[in-house]
Amino acid sequence: MMFSQLGDKLQDIFKDLRGHGTISETNINDALRQVRLALLEADVDFQVAKNFVARVKEKALGEEVLRSITPGQQIVKIFHEELTALLGGDAAPLNLGKPARILMVGLNGAGKTTSAAKLARLLKKQGHSPRLVAMDLQRPAAIEQLATLGKQVDVPVFAPAPNEKDILRAAAAAVAGRGNIEGSTGPAAASDRGYNIDIFDTAGRQEIDQPLVEELKRLREFLQPQEILLVADAATGQQAVSVATHFNDALQITGIVLTKLDGDARGGAALSMREVTQRPIKF
Ligand SMILES: Nc1nc2c(ncn2[C@@H]2O[C@H](COP(=O)(O)OP(=O)(O)O)[C@@H](O)[C@H]2O)c(=O)[nH]1
Ligand SMILES: [Mg+2]
Incomplete structure (x- = not known):
């Protein structure tokens, strides 16, 4: 299609x-x-x-x-x-080596939060026990959105403490299991709860700017994720190359997730992004 x-x-x-x-x-x-x-x-x-x-x-x-x-x-x-x-030939599989951490990155509105939930649903279907982790501290609504989607796909969601603005403290709490896991009764380490994959939903920006890149770099450094997936709207068109290049240079992405293929996208963004990053389209 x-x-x-x-x-x-x-x-x-x-x-x-x-x-x-x-x-x-x-x-x-x-x-x-x-x-x-x-x-x-x-x-x-x-x-x-x-x-x-x-x-x-x-x-x-x-x-x-x-x-x-x-x-x-x-x-x-x-x-x-x-x-x-x-x-890029066949679709590349995800690296789910331990600790299986997947970082979703991308511009505002690209579809990070939606894709995080879709990915959680897929992994669950495949027999894994994923958890969604809300790391978009820019907008309170973003945490709500992930919590709602988590309920829909029946996957637990980690929400950072209210008003938490420090991304590393939020990430540390998530990894240690301190904080409010929707539908749970108390704190515990992720592994103790039987989750074997964490999917981190992050904040985006209208455009790639230094604060965003710095935040994501720190998160990447701390979490050491196996997968860093660049989520991009398939309709990105000619902007695709600069978006993919910037994110890849800053974060060494491991793959690309294209969203909104159901829209009127012409698909060329996929080819461009793959070519300039030499990273596979994973979804
Ligand atoms: N039609 C369509 N809409 C999508 C898709 N993925 C995300 N959206 C919509 O795009 C908007 C932004 O998505 P969101 O996941 O919040 O983007 P984020 O800012 O990157 O987290 C929302 O209204 C989503 O419902 C998709 O694959 N197809
Ligand atoms: Mg979002």
Whole structure:
């Protein structure tokens, strides 16, 4: 679904190419130009699209391809291989080594809180015992939101003490189990309660700024999470590259979660973010 429009366009271009018994450099250049346009229309970053086309061209112009009996098909095959590589092949699994901690990061409204709850539901379905940890201390409503979602997916939620503004103190309390776990009667360490995965929902910003980066870096340092997932709205479009680059440089993310694919996103953000971070799309 993510690439349905792009997929249709590419199919048309490929059909054209396959139809040629002999193939010239002009045919290839025509096709490549169309592919580049299709990628740009799908909101793929300009440089990412350019590099992709250059890679395909280099391979496609190889002697063996042009002299083969079915040059069109050979070229289509190269396209497929490079597209698969661009998309990162199969979905990468989560690293759930101990202590299994997953840090959700991203801009405001990207879908961190929603994705945290969705991920908790998925892990629970797979037989794990996840816990949601509210680490967005910017807005009291954010903790409420996570608590509500936690109830919906039937996963316990750790809420920091009211008015807590110190992220490390909140994180320490969460890890030690001090604080209000929704639906529980008293404090205890997470492991004692049988939770084996903690999902940390963090605060975002409208734009990446230094205080946000510093807060997340401290949290990362303290928690040493196995997974740092950048949550990004699939409709981010051309902003995707700078968002992904900034977060990855600051935090060395381990994967990307794309949200709102049900909307009118053109999907190109996914390709761009994967390419510039070299990190897999995990969800
Ligand atoms: N349609 C759609 N809406 C989503 C999705 N994920 C999040 N949202 C909505 O986007 C808004 C922001 O999500 P939220 O999880 O609060 O973002 P956060 O600020 O990153 O925590 C909320 O209204 C969500 O319901 C999604 O996959 N599809
Ligand atoms: Mg949130």
